Amino acid sequence: MLPDFRLRQRDYLLNISRAMTARLDLSSLLKLTLQSASDMLAGQAGLITLRRNDNSFAPYASIGLPIQALPLFKPLWEDLDTKSDQPDTSNITFRLALASRAAGVTLRQVVALPLEIGLEIIGYIFIFRNHGAAFSENDQHVLSSFANQAAISVQNARLYQEVSAERERLNAIIENSGDGVMIINPYRIIQTWNKALAQQTGISAEEAVGRPCYEILNLQTSQGVSVCHTMCPLIRRPIGGDGRLYAEGIYHRADGLAITYADNYSLQTNADGEVGQVIANVRDITQFREAEQLKQTLLSVISHELKTPVSIIKGYAGTLAREDANWDKATLADGLAVIEEEADRLDRLITNLLEASRLQAGGFKLCLTDLNLADLAKNAVENLQTTTDKHQFELDFPEDYPVISGDYERMWEVLTNLLGNAIKYSPDGGTISVFGDVTHTDIVQLSVRDEGIGIPSANHEHIFDRFYRVDNRLARQAPGTGLGLFLVKAVVEAHGGRVWVESTSGQGSTFTIELPIDPQNRT
Numbered sequence: 019m020l021p022d023f024r025l026r027q028r029d030y031l032l033n034i035s036r037a038m039t040a041r042l043d044l045s046s047l048l049k050l051t052l053q054s055a056s057d058m059l060a061g062q063a064g065l066i067t068l069r070r071n072d073n074s075f076a077p078y079a080s081i082g083l084p085i086q087a088l089p090l091f092k093p094l095w096e097d098l099d100t101k102s103d104q105p106d107t108s109n110i111t112f113r114l115a116l117a118s119r120a121a122g123v124t125l126r127q128v129v130a131l132p133l134e135i136g137l138e139i140i141g142y143i144f145i146f147r148n149h150g151a152a153f154s155e156n157d158q159h160v161l162s163s164f165a166n167q168a169a170i171s172v173q174n175a176r177l178y179q180e181v182s183a184e185r186e187r188l189n190a191i192i193e194n195s196g197d198g199v200m201i202i203n204p205y206r207i208i209q210t211w212n213k214a215l216a217q218q219t220g221i222s223a224e225e226a227v228g229r230p231c232y233e234i235l236n237l238q239t240s241q242g243v244s245v246c247h248t249m250c251p252l253i254r255r256p257i258g259g260d261g262r263l264y265a266e267g268i269y270h271r272a273d274g275l276a277i278t279y280a281d282n283y284s285l286q287t288n289a290d291g292e293v294g295q296v297i298a299n300v301r302d303i304t305q306f307r308e309a310e311q312l313k314q315t316l317l318s319v320i321s322h323e324l325k326t327p328v329s330i331i332k333g334y335a336g337t338l339a340r341e342d343a344n345w346d347k348a349t350l351a352d353g354l355a356v357i358e359e360e361a362d363r364l365d366r367l368i369t370n371l372l373e374a375s376r377l378q379a380g381g382f383k384l385c386l387t388d389l390n391l392a393d394l395a396k397n398a399v400e401n402l403q404t405t406t407d408k409h410q411f412e413l414d415f416p417e418d419y420p421v422i423s424g425d426y427e428r429m430w431e432v433l434t435n436l437l438g439n440a441i442k443y444s445p446d447g448g449t450i451s452v453f454g455d456v457t458h459t460d461i462v463q464l465s466v467r468d469e470g471i472g473i474p475s476a477n478h479e480h481i482f483d484r485f486y487r488v489d490n491r492l493a494r495q496a497p498g499t500g501l502g503l504f505l506v507k508a509v510v511e512a513h514g515g516r517v518w519v520e521s522t523s524g525q526g527s528t529f530t531i532e533l534p535i536d537p538q539n540r541t
């Protein structure tokens with residue numbers, strides 16, 4: 019049987035250990051330690067100092083002492099030898115007498131021990147008595163177990179602080195990463211869903227966490243096949259290669275926007291080599307893929323559309339230049355007309371390409387002058403009439419059709435593109451009408467109507483997109499880049515206007531542009 023004294027000491031220490039596991043904050047734990055030690059040693063007050071960053075010591079927890087008086091006790095610990103585990107406390111009683119008088123308390127005896135972690139002294143514990151009986155060696159011995167307990171508390175608290183600071187730092191990095199980050203467990207259930215992902219997908223962390231990633235971020239191929247269900251690299255680990263776990267696919271947001279994501283997965287394994295969690299770096303590569311696609315389209319447009327007129331010009335020029343042939347005047351004139359026509363086509367194409375790249379680079383500025391759209395339309399018709407004898411042109415503008423403020427060169431491009439298309443997409447000829455209308459005191463309209471192949475309604479919203487061409491045999495027979503209407507729309511919108519088409523497949527098309535009379539005073 020342990021003597022009563024030892025039993026009490028054990029109970030106190032047990033109590034402190036329990037408090038430690040219950041994660042009481044450090045200052046409460048140290049107060050509890052002081053209180054227990056003081057009870058055991060028949061003391062009336064106690065103090066624990068801890069080492070600060072600058073290596074000096076400062077009070078951290080106390081019992082039985084007025085808080086505001088604590089600095090007055092500094093002489094007690096100020097020159098304790100921090101290297102020795104048995105500090106020289108020979109004149110400490112004298113210092114206590116001075117300090118307690120200054121603090122207005124009666125304390126006569128003191129016992130002090132260092133708090134140690136390994137070889138490092140991290141603080142001191144002091145227990146005070148207000149009566150004359152000096153502390154014995156046995157008292158010191160009892161105090162050492164409390165000093166150990168206090169040192170462990172401090173170390174635990176520090177480790178805990180370090181771990182939580184590290185966790186917070188990691189969370190902050192994940193949360194504020196510009197790329198999407200998702201952490202999933204081995205069953206592909208989402209554990210973490212960061213801010214970037216929430217913003218990009220429109221799905222909040224609350225909605226995503228706890229749900230399977232293949233439901234929340236269901237990636238698809240451009241053909242609509244689910245990447246997550248057929249080729250998730252977490253299920254079908256790639257064989258060979260660089261061992262990288264990678265998936266790419268299109269995510270369709272609730273509002274219809276499509277985002278192309280590239281996911282890189284890294285597996286976190288535990289000591290037994292089992293996968294604990296998977297960190298997925300989810301990067302939005304939509305623009306990158308679009309740029310790649312555009313580059314491809316541009317290359318094929320350039321190689322196909324530029325090559326055709328160049329080879330026609332070269333063929334005609336070579337034939338007409340043959341020395342052994344004696345061409346009559348009419349044949350020469352015909353040949354030269356073809357060369358001129360093809361050169362014009364090349365010129366339009368190159369202008370469109372340049373304008374499109376200027377538009378992309380943001381260098382699109384209007385140069386506004388007074389513009390008579392009716393005159394401009396007349397000139398454009400006269401210009402293009404020479405390129406066709408299958409089409410008749412009609413112009414119809416009201417007498418009071420107003421002069422507007424617009425960019426001459428750009429509006430010329432708009433009309434040439436619309437009229438050029440009307441000719442191009444009416445391979446059997448017909449009438450092309452250009453007519454104006456004033457729908458509002460400060461808005462004018464101009465329309466170009468043809469009797470050509472028409473445009474299926476499903477294509478109406480796309481034909482103004484860059485490089486978009488209707489995908490049917492009739493439309494494909496005509497040469498083109500899919501840039502003309504894209505530029506028409508950009509120019510008209512830059513003027514504060516809009517453009518639209520009315521058309522039925524096989525029954526001709528009517529393109530209308532609507533422009534403010536003065537774009538700078540648009541109401």
Ligand code: ADP
Pocket residue numbers: 435439440443468470471472473481486487488489493497498499500501502503504526527
């Ligand atoms: P391009 O004519 O060089 O292909 P555009 O941007 O001018 O490019 O036109 C885009 C597509 O819209 C064309 O490829 C064609 O399919 C369709 N389109 C444009 N104008 C007409 C028209 N007047 N009639 C029928 N289809 C047209």
